[in-house]
Amino acid sequence: MIEIQNLHKYFDVHHVLKGIDLTVEKGEVLSIIGSSGSGKSTLLYCINGLEAIQQGEVIVDGVSVHDKGADLNRIRQNLGMVFQQWNSFPHLTALENVALAPRIVKKLSKAESLAIAEQQLKHVGLADKLDAYPSSLSGGQQQRLAISRALAMEPEYMLFDEATSALDPELVGEVLETMRMLAEEGMTMICVTHEMGFARDVSDRVAYFHDGVMEEIGTPDQIFGTPVSQHTQKFLANVR
Amino acid sequence: MDYNFHWRPVFNKLPDLLEAGLLTLEVSLLSMVIGTVLGLLLALAKLSPLKPARWFAITWIELARNTPALFQLFFFGFGLGAFGWHLSPFLIVLVGLSFNNAGYLAENFRGGFQAVPENQYRAARSLGMTAFQATTRIVIPQVFKIVYHPMTNQMVWAVLMSSLAMMVGYRELAGETQFLASKTFRIFEYFLAAAVIYYVIVKIILGLSRLLAWRLFRYE
Numbered sequence: 001m002i003e004i005q006n007l008h009k010y011f012d013v014h015h016v017l018k019g020i021d022l023t024v025e026k027g028e029v030l031s032i033i034g035s036s037g038s039g040k041s042t043l044l045y046c047i048n049g050l051e052a053i054q055q056g057e058v059i060v061d062g063v064s065v066h067d068k069g070a071d072l073n074r075i076r077q078n079l080g081m082v083f084q085q086w087n088s089f090p091h092l093t094a095l096e097n098v099a100l101a102p103r104i105v106k107k108l109s110k111a112e113s114l115a116i117a118e119q120q121l122k123h124v125g126l127a128d129k130l131d132a133y134p135s136s137l138s139g140g141q142q143q144r145l146a147i148s149r150a151l152a153m154e155p156e157y158m159l160f161d162e163a164t165s166a167l168d169p170e171l172v173g174e175v176l177e178t179m180r181m182l183a184e185e186g187m188t189m190i191c192v193t194h195e196m197g198f199a200r201d202v203s204d205r206v207a208y209f210h211d212g213v214m215e216e217i218g219t220p221d222q223i224f225g226t227p228v229s230q231h232t233q234k235f236l237a238n239v240r
Numbered sequence: 241m242d243y244n245f246h247w248r249p250v251f252n253k254l255p256d257l258l259e260a261g262l263l264t265l266e267v268s269l270l271s272m273v274i275g276t277v278l279g280l281l282l283a284l285a286k287l288s289p290l291k292p293a294r295w296f297a298i299t300w301i302e303l304a305r306n307t308p309a310l311f312q313l314f315f316f317g318f319g320l321g322a323f324g325w326h327l328s329p330f331l332i333v334l335v336g337l338s339f340n341n342a343g344y345l346a347e348n349f350r351g352g353f354q355a356v357p358e359n360q361y362r363a364a365r366s367l368g369m370t371a372f373q374a375t376t377r378i379v380i381p382q383v384f385k386i387v388y389h390p391m392t393n394q395m396v397w398a399v400l401m402s403s404l405a406m407m408v409g410y411r412e413l414a415g416e417t418q419f420l421a422s423k424t425f426r427i428f429e430y431f432l433a434a435a436v437i438y439y440v441i442v443k444i445i446l447g448l449s450r451l452l453a454w455r456l457f458r459y460e
Contacts, residue, residue, distance in 0.1 A: 073369070089363075101369060
């Protein structure tokens with residue numbers, strides 16, 4: 001379970017998250033929607049400790065992420081993250097991209113880590129690209145590579161930061177398909193997304209962020225059907 | 241033009257010249273290895289938030305890049321000598337060249353570090369890698385590729401710069417050439433022969449570098 005309590009985040013004087021309270025249960029798929037600059041991506045970075053916070057708490061499975069003594073490297077193994085810019089490691093093959101962290105972070109043997117990597121690449125449909133370098137892969141393939149790289153650490157949670165925003169339109173579908181598959185397998189997911197169809201069909205709950213505040217959270221039917229907040233109504237009217 | 245070439249003394253001393261060429265290669269290679277390690281540390285120091293580290297790195301880099309290499313050699317030779325620190329001619333050349341290489345390479349490395357997207361590091365950390373692992377496994381290999389060709393240039397530059405050694409009494413290729421030339425007065429012949437050897441050394445370095453690049457950077 002991920003518990004976020006009264007989280008405040010500043011970039012210098014800029015107050016980007018203004019007291020977020022949010023709980024995500026195991027097995028849940030939460031989509032976070034909202035306009036750019038509403039703080040939704042920053043929230044993900046605060047969850048796995050890539051960004052420091054100024055007030056409040058993030059607790060993952062009972063461990064406070066921003067505590068001084070927190071073992072961030074250990075916590076992060078359990079929180080897979082997929083970025084908007086897929087960030088495949090260009091100097092490694094697809095197989096090496098996925099096998100590296102299991103080997104040097106989890107200290108698995110070379111054979112074990114390669115076996116896991118191969119299995120995860122197959123899982124996302126890249127079985128024929130094991131020895132390919134990222135430069136020869138399409139954006140959609142690189143993003144699926146990034147997903148399998150995160151999955152290879154066998155995390156219990158996956159954080160998606162606008163995983164399809166940087167992709168060419170015709171490549172969005174394959175990545176959404178992969179995310180859909182993970183959701184069906186029961187992965188706990190927090191997806192910051194601009195894909196309203198995905199948010200509507202796949203999520204258990206949808207949260208709407210506006211100007212650093214979580215304005216509204218509810219089932220997809222509530223948020224898309226009968227939004228309460230005026231900001232949410234306006235936002236949805238614009239994206240439709 | 242009534243200069244008569246006499247090549248025989250040069251041919252007789254060719255083994256000496258080639259041996260001196262090996263010393264040239266040795267001292268420049270060593271100065272590159274030391275310069276690379278120091279340059280990497282200087283680049284990190286210049287990028288660090290620590291003010292004293294930054295100032296130290298900036299001072300070193302500015303002096304190495306903006307004063308004559310010959311003066312740098314003189315500093316480590318006669319300059320330190322004035323304070324009772326007497327380095328051997330070999331050490332003067334090695335320390336001087338390393339100092340100079342480190343300064344130039346530091347700037348290349350700094351540019352390389354800044355060219356690797358911040359998110360590569362973040363992606364590595366998000367997988368649970370330590371800062372050290374993310375830097376050595378993900379960032380530095382990419383920096384290395386960016387600085388590979390500038391490093392080759394610096395290696396060539398180090399070989400050519402090492403000829404300054406003759407000014408501090410070290411008998412690598414240039415020093416040996418001057419020594420032999422002054423004994424026989426076949427100055428033109430000896431320096432022409434030495435120039436050919438320098439040329440061949442540089443061409444070999446460039447060829448090897450290209451071969452290695454082809455092996456290392458197949459992922460392009």
